Amino acid sequence: MTVPGVATVEAVVEAGGAGTGRVMTRVDQRMVELVSNHGELLARHGSQTITAGGKRLRPLLVCIAAAVPVEESEALVRAAVAVELVHAATLVHDDVIDGADLRRGRPTVVASGGRLLALATGDLLFSRAFAELAAGDKIEPIRVLSAAASALASGELMQRDDAWNSHVGQERYLDRCRLKTGVLFRASCELGALAGGAPSDALGRFGEGIGVAFQLLDDILDVTGPAERTGKPRGTDLLDGTVTLPLIEARKRDPELASLDLRSVETADQAAAVCDQIEASGALDFARDHALAVVAGAKAGLPEWLPETQRNALELVADGVVERYS
Amino acid sequence: MTVPGVATVEAVVEAGGAGTGRVMTRVDQRMVELVSNHGELLARHGSQTITAGGKRLRPLLVCIAAAVPVEESEALVRAAVAVELVHAATLVHDDVIDGADLRRGRPTVVASGGRLLALATGDLLFSRAFAELAAGDKIEPIRVLSAAASALASGELMQRDDAWNSHVGQERYLDRCRLKTGVLFRASCELGALAGGAPSDALGRFGEGIGVAFQLLDDILDVTGPAERTGKPRGTDLLDGTVTLPLIEARKRDPELASLDLRSVETADQAAAVCDQIEASGALDFARDHALAVVAGAKAGLPEWLPETQRNALELVADGVVERYS
Numbered sequence A, B: 001m002t003v004p005g006v007a008t009v010e011a012v013v014e015a016g017g018a019g020t021g022r023v024m025t026r027v028d029q030r031m032v033e034l035v036s037n038h039g040e041l042l043a044r045h046g047s048q049t050i051t052a053g054g055k056r057l058r059p060l061l062v063c064i065a066a067a068v069p070v071e072e073s074e075a076l077v078r079a080a081v082a083v084e085l086v087h088a089a090t091l092v093h094d095d096v097i098d099g100a101d102l103r104r105g106r107p108t109v110v111a112s113g114g115r116l117l118a119l120a121t122g123d124l125l126f127s128r129a130f131a132e133l134a135a136g137d138k139i140e141p142i143r144v145l146s147a148a149a150s151a152l153a154s155g156e157l158m159q160r161d162d163a164w165n166s167h168v169g170q171e172r173y174l175d176r177c178r179l180k181t182g183v184l185f186r187a188s189c190e191l192g193a194l195a196g197g198a199p200s201d202a203l204g205r206f207g208e209g210i211g212v213a214f215q216l217l218d219d220i221l222d223v224t225g226p227a228e229r230t231g232k233p234r235g236t237d238l239l240d241g242t243v244t245l246p247l248i249e250a251r252k253r254d255p256e257l258a259s260l261d262l263r264s265v266e267t268a269d270q271a272a273a274v275c276d277q278i279e280a281s282g283a284l285d286f287a288r289d290h291a292l293a294v295v296a297g298a299k300a301g302l303p304e305w306l307p308e309t310q311r312n313a314l315e316l317v318a319d320g321v322v323e324r325y326s
Helices: A006-015 A018-036 A039-050 A057-066 A074-098 A109-113 A115-134 A140-162 A170-195 A201-224 A236-240 A245-253 A268-280 A283-300 A308-323 B006-015 B018-036 B039-050 B057-066 B074-098 B109-113 B115-134 B140-162 B170-195 B201-224 B236-240 B245-253 B268-280 B283-300 B308-323
Strands: none
Touching: A006 A018, A006 A057, A006 A308, A018 A039, A018 A057, A018 A074, A039 A115, A039 B140, A057 A074, A057 A170, A057 A201, A057 A308, A074 A109, A074 A115, A074 A140, A074 A170, A074 B115, A109 A115, A115 A140, A115 B074, A115 B115, A115 B140, A140 A170, A140 B039, A140 B115, A170 A201, A170 A245, A201 A236, A201 A245, A201 A268, A201 A283, A201 A308, A236 A268, A245 A268, A245 A283, A268 A283, A283 A308, B006 B018, B006 B057, B006 B308, B018 B039, B018 B057, B018 B074, B039 B115, B057 B074, B057 B170, B057 B201, B057 B308, B074 B109, B074 B115, B074 B140, B074 B170, B109 B115, B115 B140, B140 B170, B170 B201, B170 B245, B201 B236, B201 B245, B201 B268, B201 B283, B201 B308, B236 B268, B245 B268, B245 B283, B268 B283, B283 B308
């Protein structure tokens, strides 16, 4: 999965004000601490995916949603660390399912340590996320994160349920994007707003939109490639039986794709050929336009009362998500 | 894994007073509700291991530790459900690792739905456990449960780290038992005591002792069998490279076992032969005596101020754990 470039993240950190950079540094330090404080085994295998790489997009949203004045807040650092831990836990578990060897150019936990280790590592990261929040004295952040974590798992179950099912439509697909990715982005914004002392549903909605667009663009990249950029061959979703918007839309436009039996796509070459056909149908432009519209809607929905600095930083994150695609 | 018989659980429920039975019924109802409220897929596969079977030993400890007067407490039901959800999550994930087909005589989630489904189901149960506690207004129970869940995962990591390592000694083994099983029993007692309004470290220590003994006896049963009783062939731990007290002690007594290369035990027949040799060394009696001493210590450590009813019920649970072995 590609993420916004370092340049974008740096721009956001700068736009967020001096406090953002300091909080993000503490988040990084805390992640390293957590991984090294749970035994040699976690330190050896966990550090690969957890402390290395990743642009910390969700912690960044937590910081920005909180606005700068709470820069010294322990609660803010804890919230940012907690969402990143949940995210890291899902990555480690995802790699178990996919049997993936590399993530962010480094060996995955499952590749270097095996399934048992990867499963326990994911469970540990998950538990630590809640322990992190429970070290504070507020119950509301835990409600937000446990609901988001439940939604994430429900999204995975939904994806499993919908696998190879060519009748999955746009609405159900978008609902899955919301569960799989949107809710944790939403939770990031909500947790930040809570830590900043100003709970905000509007910021939560912004986060959800950005997350849905992020997932949509990721699904488009799976069709377009190139592999050097995404780190996986084109058409991985097709081979997994995961039906995404590009395919849903392309089937409306191309009768040959409409009658395609998804299970007949078995090789990388066949998958690449179907990707070409999806692209030729114009479905990718449709899907990308949808993602851009979601991002535009998220930006337009930002509340008027937001301080300029905060608005600029949030808009930069939104633009960064879109830039992944271009 | 065998559990105390229905007769024992019924005796405990009776000893715990009328309220215990009512709370346990609500715990069961809530578990069924949770599994059926998260989509058709979870309901179909999850109900197998989650709502069916299991003697609800941990929820029972929560109830008894709380003492009867809080029978109508929502917080008590939530705490009992939360520990059982964490336990269920670890079972579902354990079955992914072991590729187990049956649990409690029914198909496992991984057997009926595959790895992705089982992994997501475990993650969902895990998240719901914290959501369940977060529905209350107290932070302390979440601290207790997240610490226990972290310890569980650390115990799994430790077991992975120690696999095939013949230098693992008794102390390290017992520490692993504490992490893998003791802490969730401890958390059950602590959560119950919290819900009852009387936080108690003494009850927590009792729970930990019972849990460690439970694990020890489980490890002995792996050596003694019979398979019809434990639901798995004798010597499964040996084949997994899991070094337990019976083997650790037997190696001190039998030079042939001391020089055995654990990786050379590859077939069920070889494992059964090593089990016979462990038994012949007298190590099982040693391990069982240790477990009984731990249980006796746990009972002796129960605080003097405990009401008679509560003490009786806790002692019945302790005896039930021992009876599994006989």
